[in-house]
Amino acid sequence: MIRVQRGNFDVGAEMAAMSGRNIGALSSFVGLVRGEDGDESVGAMTLEYYPGMTEKKLAEIEAEAHKRWALEDSLVIHRYGRLEPGEQIVLVVTASSHRQAAIESCAFLIDWLKTSAPFWKLEERKNGADWVKARESDDAAAEKWSVKK
Amino acid sequence: MIRVQRGNFDVGAEMAAMSGRNIGALSSFVGLVRGEDGDESVGAMTLEYYPGMTEKKLAEIEAEAHKRWALEDSLVIHRYGRLEPGEQIVLVVTASSHRQAAIESCAFLIDWLKTSAPFWKLEERKNGADWVKARESDDAAAEKWSVKK
Amino acid sequence: MKLLYFAWLKQKIGTGEEDIPLPDGVTNVGALVSWLKAQGPGYGEALEDLSVIRFAVNQEFVDLDHALAEGDEVAIFPPVTGG
Amino acid sequence: MKLLYFAWLKQKIGTGEEDIPLPDGVTNVGALVSWLKAQGPGYGEALEDLSVIRFAVNQEFVDLDHALAEGDEVAIFPPVTGG
Numbered sequence: 001m002i003r004v005q006r007g008n009f010d011v012g013a014e015m016a017a018m019s020g021r022n023i024g025a026l027s028s029f030v031g032l033v034r035g036e037d038g039d040e041s042v043g044a045m046t047l048e049y050y051p052g053m054t055e056k057k058l059a060e061i062e063a064e065a066h067k068r069w070a071l072e073d074s075l076v077i078h079r080y081g082r083l084e085p086g087e088q089i090v091l092v093v094t095a096s097s098h099r100q101a102a103i104e105s106c107a108f109l110i111d112w113l114k115t116s117a118p119f120w121k122l123e124e125r126k127n128g129a130d131w132v133k134a135r136e137s138d139d140a141a142a143e144k145w146s147v148k149k
Numbered sequence: 150m151i152r153v154q155r156g157n158f159d160v161g162a163e164m165a166a167m168s169g170r171n172i173g174a175l176s177s178f179v180g181l182v183r184g185e186d187g188d189e190s191v192g193a194m195t196l197e198y199y200p201g202m203t204e205k206k207l208a209e210i211e212a213e214a215h216k217r218w219a220l221e222d223s224l225v226i227h228r229y230g231r232l233e234p235g236e237q238i239v240l241v242v243t244a245s246s247h248r249q250a251a252i253e254s255c256a257f258l259i260d261w262l263k264t265s266a267p268f269w270k271l272e273e274r275k276n277g278a279d280w281v282k283a284r285e286s287d288d289a290a291a292e293k294w295s296v297k298k
Numbered sequence: 299m300k301l302l303y304f305a306w307l308k309q310k311i312g313t314g315e316e317d318i319p320l321p322d323g324v325t326n327v328g329a330l331v332s333w334l335k336a337q338g339p340g341y342g343e344a345l346e347d348l349s350v351i352r353f354a355v356n357q358e359f360v361d362l363d364h365a366l367a368e369g370d371e372v373a374i375f376p377p378v379t380g381g
Numbered sequence: 382m383k384l385l386y387f388a389w390l391k392q393k394i395g396t397g398e399e400d401i402p403l404p405d406g407v408t409n410v411g412a413l414v415s416w417l418k419a420q421g422p423g424y425g426e427a428l429e430d431l432s433v434i435r436f437a438v439n440q441e442f443v444d445l446d447h448a449l450a451e452g453d454e455v456a457i458f459p460p461v462t463g464g
Contacts, residue, residue, distance in 0.1 A: 012161015015179065023235075024183040027176075027255075030164065031381060034173040034246060047381065048304055050373060053357035078381050086172075090381045097183060099263060103256050106176075110248060114380040120305035121379050131306045134377040180464060196464065197387055199456060202440035227464050239464045263463040269388035270462050280389045283460040 002058045003077045004049060009091055018095040020072025025099040027106035029092045031114070035085035043124035045132075046082045047089070054078075054118040061112050064147070065094070068108070069101040076109060078117065090114075108145050116147070151207045152226045153198060158240055167244040169221025174248040176255035178241045180263070184234035192273035194281075195231045196238070203227075203267045210261050213296070214243070217257070218250040225258060227266065239263075257294050265296070299368060301334075303344070304375035307351070310344035320368045327353050328362035330372065345374075352377055382451060384417075386427070387458035390434070393427035403451045410436050411445035413455065428457075435460055 003009075015026055033045055058076055065074060073095040083089060092109045096102040121132040152158075164175055182194055207225055214223060222244040232238060241258045245251040270281040301316050308314045321333045331348070334341045345351065353360050354373040366372065384399050391397045404416045414431070417424045428434065436443050437456040449455065 010161060011164055012159060015160055015177075022183050022185045024181055026179040026181065028164075028179075029177075029248070029252065030175040031248065032173055032175065034171050036171045036246075048308075050302070050304060050354075050357075050375070053354060053373065056357055097185075099178070099180065099259060103178065103259070107252050107256075110252070112380075114248060116378060117380050118375075118378045119381045120376060121381075122305070131376065132379045134379050197391075199385065199387060199437070199440075199458070202437060202456065205440055261463075265461060266463050267458075267461045268464045269459060270464075271388070280459065281462045283462050 001075050002055055002062060003075075004051075004055055004058070005077065005079060006081050008079070008088055009077045011088075011091060014075055014077065014091060015093055018073045018075065018093055020095050022097050023072050023095045024097045025095070025102035027092075027094050027099075027102040029090075029106055029110045030088055031090040031110070033083045033085045033087050033089060040125065042085070044082050044084045045124065046122040046129075047078075047080045048120045048122070049078075049080045050118045057116075057118055058113075061109060061117075061147070065105045065109055069094075069096065069105040070098070071096050071101060071105055074105070074109070076113065078113065078119070080119070108147075111145060112147055150224050151204055151211060152224075153200075153204055153207070154226065154228055155230050157228070157237055158226045160237075160240060163224055163226065163240060164242055167222045167224065167242055169244050171246050172221050172244045173246045174244070174251035176241075176243050176248075176251040178239075178255055178259045179237055180239040180259070182232045182234045182236050182238060189274065191234065193231050193233045194273065195271040195278075196227075196229045197269045197271070198227075198229045199267045206265075206267055207262075210258060210266075210296070214254045214258055218243075218245065218254040219247070220245050220250060220254055223254070223258070225262065227262065227268070229268070257296075260294060261296055299366070300371045302371065302373040302375075304373065306376060307344045307374055311340045320366060320370075324366060326362065326366055327355065327360060327364045327372070330366060331362070331374075350376055382449070383454045385454065385456040385458075387456065389459060390427045390457055394423045403449060403453075407449060409445065409449055410438065410443060410447045410455070413449060414445070414457075433459055 075093040077091040092106050094102045094106045122129050224242040226240040241255050243251045243255045271278050299320050303311050303314055324330050324333050331345055335345050356371050382403050386394050407413050407416050414428055418428050439454050
């Protein structure tokens with residue numbers, strides 16, 4: 001399931017709601033707004049998205065994960081809008097009978113989300129707000145899975 | 150932190166309790182008792198452990214994870230005793246500034262726990278209860294991290 | 299057609315969304331960009347460096363030579379940065 | 382010394398823990414196993430196939446040639462299966 005939402009999410013409740021006939025392994029990843037980047041302190045960030053296309057692309061990558069791994073269930077929640085340091089941004093949960101499928105598909109989804117999901121980030125720093133540029137190290141993480149961006 | 154306990158755990162509460170100066174990534178893994186193994190239905194399992202040595206070995210592998218990755222915090226909870234299908238067995242949570250460290254250390258810890266932690270499993274099946282034998286595919290998963298068993 | 303702008307493109311152009319008829323002679327995304335650049339200084343500035351701009355038509359990533367039709371939803375944005 | 386048995390070894394031997402003085406002439410784990418096998422049919426059956434048995438002394442994995450001393454905690458168990 002895919003959700004793009006303004007509000008926060010409850011990780012424990014979402015993991016408990018995963019359903020499947022024979023779940024032996026649940027992997028999750030939560031991304032949070034950091035308060036520091038290297039030595040520099042950073043403030044809130046604002047996430048902009050493309051309503052319609054963002055959900056569509058998220059659903060496509062979730063379907064791809066189900067094609068690659070034997071998953072019982074999966075969930076992606078991504079927030080948008082202004083988020084303060086410490087706030088939750090994104091949640092991925094994958095459920096499978098076996099741990100490798102759960103672990104690998106969770107890593108696959110979060111690598112894609114962190115690099116290729118249609119979001120744009122405005123970071124507030126000491127000298128003002130700046131739109132974050134796409135990073136090459138993140139591209140490399142996505143390429144490891146051979147996913148078309 | 151390491152806990153070997155009889156009772157259940159609350160994944161959401163444990164993840165929320167992770168503390169760190171600059172957590173940007175939280176990875177978790179929950180292992181549950183499966184109700185089926187291939188085509189065969191399985192019943193409860195009983196986990197036996199070695200009080201003292203089990204905690205010591207878990208603490209050693211947690212320390213090894215902190216040596217290999219820049220982690221802000223980590224948690225391993227492992228239950229013992231008789232557990233029914235659907236019940237939670239084990240929880241790993243890792244917290245880091247960056248997602249690769251959180252994801253990789255979580256996979257490292259769970260691969261080790263599932264193969265090399267001092268636990269013994271008694272599985273209840275149709276024809277009685279049997280002690281589970283160590284599996285070679287699990288050994289391969291641990292070897293990938295080059296950890297001495 | 300519907301035009302959508304995101305992130306700093308939206309800020310420079312001054313709007314996130316506009317509806318226009320498909321301009322005469324505009325047959326693909328590249329031609330639309332050339333046409334837009336002449337619509338005002340904000341457009342010119344926003345669309346100056348195409349190496350940092352990506353396009354989607356009807357919610358699929360496309361290149362500059364992608365053909366356009368009346369009724370298309372065209373989105374113009376920086377490379378996505380993920381969440 | 383304290384002896385601990387786990388899993389099916391505990392079931393076959395019939396106890397999970399016993400305290401015994403270090404037997405005369407027993408200087409290492411292998412010698413202890415030979416001595417234990419003579420203590421009754423449960424021990425003999427449990428310790429028959431050493432390829433499926435592991436040892437820990439004072440909570441560290443050891444081999445059969447590991448030296449023993451009075452006061453050691455010796456644990457005998459099947460290969461661990463993890464959680």
